[in-house]
Amino acid sequence: MNAAAMWALIQKDARLYFANRLFALVTVLGLVAYATIYFLLPATVDETLKVGIAIPELPPALAAALEDDAMLVKQFASAADLRAAVAAGEVSVGFAFPPDLFDQIRQGARPTVELLLAPEVTPDFASVYEAAARELSFNLVGQELPVTISEVILGPDMAGAQIAPRQRMLPLFAVLVLMVECLGLASLIAAEVEQGTIRALLVTPLTMRGLFVAKSLFGSLFAFAQAVILLAVTGGLAQAALLNLTALLIGSVLMTGVAFLIAALGRDLMSVMGWGMLALLIMALPTFTVLIPGLAADWVYLIPTHYLVDTIYRSLNFGAGWAEVGGNLLPLAASALLLLALGMAILQRRFA
Amino acid sequence: MPEPAIVAEELTYRYGDLLAVDHISFTVERGEILGFLGPNGAGKSTTVKMLTGQLRPASGRALLLGIDVARYPKRVQARIGVCFEQPNLYEELSGVDNLRLFANLFNARDVDINALLRRVGLDGRGGDLVGRYSKGMKQRLMIARALVNRPDILFLDEPTEGLDPTSAEAIRRVILEEQQRGATIFLTTHDMYEADRLCNRVAFINSGKIVALDTPHNLKQQYGKRMVRAEVVGPDGALLTREIVLDRPETPAEIADLLAHQQVVTLHSEEATLEDIFIRLTGRGLA
Numbered sequence: 001m002n003a004a005a006m007w008a009l010i011q012k013d014a015r016l017y018f019a020n021r022l023f024a025l026v027t028v029l030g031l032v033a034y035a036t037i038y039f040l041l042p043a044t045v046d047e048t049l050k051v052g053i054a055i056p057e058l059p060p061a062l063a064a065a066l067e068d069d070a071m072l073v074k075q076f077a078s079a080a081d082l083r084a085a086v087a088a089g090e091v092s093v094g095f096a097f098p099p100d101l102f103d104q105i106r107q108g109a110r111p112t113v114e115l116l117l118a119p120e121v122t123p124d125f126a127s128v129y130e131a132a133a134r135e136l137s138f139n140l141v142g143q144e145l146p147v148t149i150s151e152v153i154l155g156p157d158m159a160g161a162q163i164a165p166r167q168r169m170l171p172l173f174a175v176l177v178l179m180v181e182c183l184g185l186a187s188l189i190a191a192e193v194e195q196g197t198i199r200a201l202l203v204t205p206l207t208m209r210g211l212f213v214a215k216s217l218f219g220s221l222f223a224f225a226q227a228v229i230l231l232a233v234t235g236g237l238a239q240a241a242l243l244n245l246t247a248l249l250i251g252s253v254l255m256t257g258v259a260f261l262i263a264a265l266g267r268d269l270m271s272v273m274g275w276g277m278l279a280l281l282i283m284a285l286p287t288f289t290v291l292i293p294g295l296a297a298d299w300v301y302l303i304p305t306h307y308l309v310d311t312i313y314r315s316l317n318f319g320a321g322w323a324e325v326g327g328n329l330l331p332l333a334a335s336a337l338l339l340l341a342l343g344m345a346i347l348q349r350r351f352a
Numbered sequence: 353m354p355e356p357a358i359v360a361e362e363l364t365y366r367y368g369d370l371l372a373v374d375h376i377s378f379t380v381e382r383g384e385i386l387g388f389l390g391p392n393g394a395g396k397s398t399t400v401k402m403l404t405g406q407l408r409p410a411s412g413r414a415l416l417l418g419i420d421v422a423r424y425p426k427r428v429q430a431r432i433g434v435c436f437e438q439p440n441l442y443e444e445l446s447g448v449d450n451l452r453l454f455a456n457l458f459n460a461r462d463v464d465i466n467a468l469l470r471r472v473g474l475d476g477r478g479g480d481l482v483g484r485y486s487k488g489m490k491q492r493l494m495i496a497r498a499l500v501n502r503p504d505i506l507f508l509d510e511p512t513e514g515l516d517p518t519s520a521e522a523i524r525r526v527i528l529e530e531q532q533r534g535a536t537i538f539l540t541t542h543d544m545y546e547a548d549r550l551c552n553r554v555a556f557i558n559s560g561k562i563v564a565l566d567t568p569h570n571l572k573q574q575y576g577k578r579m580v581r582a583e584v585v586g587p588d589g590a591l592l593t594r595e596i597v598l599d600r601p602e603t604p605a606e607i608a609d610l611l612a613h614q615q616v617v618t619l620h621s622e623e624a625t626l627e628d629i630f631i632r633l634t635g636r637g638l639a
Binding site: 002004005007008009012015016019020195196197199200201202203204205206207 | 404405406426429430432434436438440441442443444445449452453454456457458459461497501
């Protein structure tokens with residue numbers, strides 16, 4: 001097929017894509033919305049732990065020991081004041097010592113320290129705070145725990161450099177941009193079948209392969225362009241630009257393959273949307289494991305977008321380069337080519 | 353002498369157990385208009401799909417312009433134009449954009465799109481979105497699309513079905529112009545009047561087989577019955593119909609008797625229509 005014919009097909013698909021008001025709107029608004037949400041999300045993480053203490057007298061040495069970069073200790077006059085502060089979210093946790101604390105200790109009694117927690121504190125954290133209360137009490141009575149604590153940080157020390165929510169969200173935005181375009185391409189192909197225009201195209205010198213190449217080029221380049229715009233606007237190309245651009249380009253091809261599969265499964269626009277939403281959910285799952293690290297499990301390696309998300313996430317947030325995440329590109333490219341070939345084969349069988 | 357435009361040799365196609373086209377053979381000469389007539393499900397569309405390279409025959413072969421369609425479909429498709437029965441245009445694009453796209457696919461960049469639109473009566477409407485066209489306008493645009501590569505063979509599937517008389521007449525005019533240009537036309541239709549008027553020869557297809565193939569005149573001669581139909585006043589004053597079959601030795605005497613002894617109100621000569629012949633050959637109608 002000559003270049004003019006290829007270009008004519010790509011132009012035709014671009015016009016049809018933007019002639020669909022839904023996709024045109026979602027494409028433009030999506031890009032604007034993702035960029036806006038990105039900039040509205042906090043750029044920093046407040047790592048300070050705000051602790052409240054209600055105590056008759058806080059020894060200056062202890063107060064100095066509690067005051068560091070990571071903890072802000074606020075003293076309250078009474079347990080009631082401290083309760084109100086915890087309830088209002090002014091402090092994360094409160095330690096309310098009895099007003100006659102030192103008298104009780106002198107008399108050899110066992111004073112009760114009230115641990116005040118907000119309702120959302122999980123049991124794990126509650127036990128951590130309980131241990132902290134015991135250590136505080138030990139310090140107040142002048143004794144230290146008879147143990148030595150050694151601190152070891154596994155992986156990069158993120159103290160003071162926690163990943164901001166916007167940076168965690170960026171891979172999700174990139175995958176969403178690619179997926180929206182994927183839905184658009186799938187619906188374009190479904191419309192070609194539904195309206196019979198594909199029959200008209202294929203009784204010309206245009207081959208089935210030429211048609212799919214044109215659609216792959218349109219789908220991949222269009223998705224890639226959108227993802228690049230998003231990353232450029234959000235500063236995502238500031239580091240490891242070549243690595244991220246390569247990952248996005250392969251990711252765009254991957255989504256084009258997914259679009260072919262969706263189009264092959266869908267019989268009309270509605271079923272394309274149904275299959276598309278299912279595919280979107282599956283392909284977006286790896287991004288949730290970035291947002292909520294506890295979700296990560298071995299199954300995530302089966303979803304091709306994991307390798308895209310992992311590359312972007314680690315290169316943008318941990319300074320990972322080709323040596324660290326370049327290996328992701330191989331399974332990403334393999335799955336992209338596999339899905340593309342599979343999608344083309346199924347579509348070809350359907351049209352033949 | 354140039355080779356025929358279309359040669360079908362024992363063409364056969366099956367949909368599972370259903371034998372859709374059953375070893376049909378025929379030729380279409382260059383510059384000829386062949387009408388392909390048959391009821392729904394007779395095998396017309398399957399035959400056209402095999403001739404245009406959309407389906408591969410189960411057995412037999414089709415040669416278009418001397419080229420084996422199954423082996424070299426793209427070489428054949430570069431030289432034919434196909435107009436489908438159902439509109440399959442890009443409705444979100446303009447008429448001009450639809451034609452330009454196909455001109456590019458055929459590498460026919462020198463084609464005058466506006467002249468094509470004028471030929472089918474769509475001048476001035478080429479910039480409009482096809483979605484806003486009437487059915488007749490869409491059909492005319494489909495014809496124009498089939499002509500962008502100046503095809504040697506034009507396949508037209510029910511090109512005037514359900515159209516208003518103006519659109520239908522515009523399309524018939526273009527068909528005849530294309531024949532004058534030298535194109536061969538393969539016309540699939542239900543419309544016997546159209547086939548009779550436009551086609552050099554017609555083929556009747558039924559249950560996947562060609563049951564007759566000849567000029568309309570010869571078919572009428574061979575299978576039809578010419579007659580005179582008269583309305584006469586009966587004894588009680590009511591109108592009666594009398595039919596006298598022509599081309600028999602006793603015909604002149606019967607006509608003379610009719611005119612001499614009956615009060616004739618109307619008198620018409622009639623000949624069999626292609627539909628009558630089709631029914632006679634197949635025992636079923638074309639609908």
